[in-house]
Amino acid sequence: MATTSGTADTSMPDSSTAAGAVGLARGVELHPRHDQAFPTLTPPEIERMRRFGEVVRYKDGDMLFETGKPGPGMFVILSGHVAITQRDGLGHVTPVVEQGAGQFMAEIGQLSGRVALVDGQAEGDVETLLIPPERLRALLVAEADLGERIMRALILRRVSLIQGGAGGPVLIGPPNAPDVIRLQGFLTRNGYPHHLLDPEFDKDAADLIARYTPTPRDLPLVVVPDGTVLRNPSVSDLARTMGMIGHIPKGKLYDVAVVGSGPAGLSTAVYAASEGLSVAVCDSRAFGGQAGASARIENYLGFPTGISGMALTARAYNQAQKFGADIMIPITVQSLDCGRDDGAFALALDDGEELRARSIVVASGARYRRPDIAQLSDFEGRGVWYWASPIEARLCKEQEIVLVGAGNSAGQAAVFLAAHAARVHMVIRGGGLGASMSRYLIERIEATPNIELVFNTEVVGLEGQPESGLSGVRIRSRLSGGESAMEIRNLFLFVGADPATGWLGGCGVTLDRGGFVTTGVTADGETASALETSVPGVFAVGDVRSGSVKRVGGAIGEGAQVVAALHGFLGDTAKPAL
Template sequence: MAAEFPTETSSQTETSPPERRPRHAQTFPVLTHEEIDRIRRFGTPRSFSAGDMLFEAGRPAPGMFVVISGQVAVTQRDGLGHVTPVIEQGPGQFLAEIGQLSDRASLVDIRAESDVEALLIPPDQLRALLVAEADLGERITRALILRRVGLLESGFGSALIVGHPDHADVIRLQGFMNRNGQPYHLIDPCIDREGAAVLERISATCDQLPLVLCPDGSILQNPTEGEFARAMGMLGQGVTDKVFDVAVVGAGPAGLSTSVYAASEGLSVIALDCRSYGGQAGASARIENYFGFPTGISGRALVGRAFVQAQKFGVEIRIPVTVTKLDCDCADGIFQLHSADGDLIRARTVVVASGARYRRPDLEGLEDLEGRGIWYWASPLEAQRVRGREVILVGGGNSAGQAAVFLSGHADRVRMMVRRDSLASSMSRYLIDRLEASPNIDLMYETEIVGLEGSRLSGLERVRWRDKSNGEETTGDIRDVFLFIGADPETEWLDGCGVTVDQAGFVQTGNANDGGAESLPLESSLPGVFAIGDVRAGSVKRIGGAIGEGAAVVRSIHTYLSQAPMPEQSNGAVTAPVVDAPVA
């Protein structure tokens, strides 16, 4: 359901259209005096004069404010100085969105319109409030989620990307922001005067695109995802001075599940991922066989709820961070994780949930065409690009089937190529039935791509494929190919650490290790290092299985920690009850 994000003041709510009132009331609730009194023990009084800034876009937000008296204006501002009104808020209302569950930068400006008295609830106390005051916490959490949804749906964001919509690096940056739930907007300098003026002002040329304009006025030239995240304050503060109980490498369904359950039981947790939260599950347009969702749920919605839930329980989530090495010389009982950026993360246990990377077929010119017609993800961004076209999708698993069904609603024709002669052994029956019933999906069994034509400049232009049953080859003018042909385990960072992997590189656990029966469930050959989800040898490659393993490993972590010596330094976390369902 789309969230409304009205710009009316709270005094105008009663005159808004009836269908908008319930969503508006949930997004911007007014707390009673009794509810504010319940909140006071978590905050400290603050005073502001008219014109003072409570939040500034791009700068770390101090937490959540509850307005006691006075009026504030909430606006969005981008790198060109454009200001868009969001809402005015007054007594009894609170100022925050989900970014304030941690020390992330603000996405909006909030200015005092008059003298303001407020309560400041810092992130750690906000999380404690959400847990301790369950009914009030539910209302606040729902409002925080709806506000982020509203910012995403507004079509405006403090991050401004300047570039051509079809440019591979523009699509890369858009994909990064979309998958991490960050608002942004794009302007094309070819058709937008302000975009052209930006290039002229900084003497930039088209081959230097894309540019990113940050709310503080700084300009990035074709940044990496890490550079983009740091400039926008997405990574928060450093963690090198902390020792966590659990470091989870990978923020897919398995890693997020471990994070939620471990943190809800009082363990201090850091979760790291090199791309985005949700992993490959985030590419699923609709999951219809996951327990508890009879009408189905998109992968993005499911992992998005888990992402918020993990923050609610105090998980430190850092994306994008690429772990390059696990240092197992933990004489003091502490593992050390090295990142590509030179950061050092320390923890008493490590959960390997790094999943798998997309498998690439051995095709000449493939690398040059990635992001230029070769895709490993089928999101609304790619769907918009292929509208009215004929596309090819390669793969025979559930992810491939879900992607084909999704793309069939946008593309004129989807050629689904499968190397085997059947889907029965690799895909759920309900998906096979849907594919066979779709009029614009052609199931092409025993078929494989054997050639690509195009360049980095022009993108993919033509594709050649072979029917394995008779050797016949066909060439078609296809500009988009989606590859869902499986994945290889992300375990290179474990090299030299003594963690046993099988012949394919998947981490072996439990009785499959040299340790035999002495190993804890889901523990690798190295005590204190556990493996779950797709990266684990013998795991069920399904979202439900990954989430189950993520929950189950927490018991083994508790057992290990109870037997391991306590290091000199460790930081605690807010103790909270175990929660068995995603946040509504």
């Protein structure tokens, strides 16, 4: 029993096209679901697909697609053979698999036309049916049974890429370095394959370090497939260099722009795009939002054995792309302009571009609150965490850790981390969990022997040096006022939430005292639709909305509900996107 003190999945997402990912590793036949991941199409199935593509022929030695370059679409091989090889930025070329007649080459990133992760070269004369991304999405919808098989294969291939660490960038640096963890977290949360080399043990990595002589501040080095070497890049620089971020077509006017790709934003994207609206989605970090941090959600409808937040939102992410939503990550929205003469809204983006849409859905969510603790920012990424993934769990192996929070996300994180840490001290400001946590989680925590519940207590201080990381925390009883110190190297914070609404300043959208978006009332005090803000055409859903339930199920429901309001605003005869 927990002691009390008084004081996965197959749904990985986007990012690269292609053709490439058809077999990952040196023995695709060993894939646990090989027949599903690498099916051979029958002649009648290929005939059904012909209306979606065109026949393209290649000569011996021609490249069908190349690592790091946008691929033209999904290839169905009609005759001949194509050799798939993996090429990384260090100059290593590794044979992966050979594809023949009846097989197709693509992975989940091809739905949005991202760059290829591997090379495909014709061996002899090759005839293919080339299906571009927009026609591939049409095929998946029009040919339900065949589309289901193809979609499953695309997802499983991306999963293989991630699990095998094939394709994508090479990170070079100490595994526990804060900036290594930062970049690994970004790539992992976005479902992008990558691998890490420790220069202490890997000769190639050590040679590269010697060649570039980086300072400690320059690590990690990141080598992208074209050989470009980045010195400790920001996530935006890394994403742009690798072609992760899609480009906004010049002059395009979307029907709806969604800001935020958590459960509410993804739900909006799926339902709006499936009903024919042109949809753009922006997010500054990764899809999934706070829900992506949930190690296991067991009370979401339809998943009796539970599902991780990452897996659940990855499914929605793939689904939104299937219906044609343009998802741009990482892109930060800096401001909203509601006063255009043409009636359109304009989002100013951090890359200097502008995204125009006829309506806006605010789904930017809320972020875990940073408690008022001295030097907190100095230790973020150096022992202070707001996310509990396998990356952070690795750092806690056989250690005692402190976790602060009393909500469902805190409970899920505590149970997950307890499987890795020696002991989890769960610090709670109040005197119980019943008011803020689901009963099934409370029972799970109480049944976990290495979780200690510390009630009526708060963290008031941190110890250590920013360069070397956190070494301890000070806690204080809210009943007696007494303080004590704990030797702790990892502190997890899941406390409260601050709405991400700073970008709405000056556009006329009304916020409540806490900064959450108010809905259902116009600027003149008249009644509006339940999810519409004080600015007509701007809607809010999910955690960012004042009065929302702050649960994954509620956020997804609001995302679906807002689509009816969007249709009402845009009109039954919505103009096609330019």
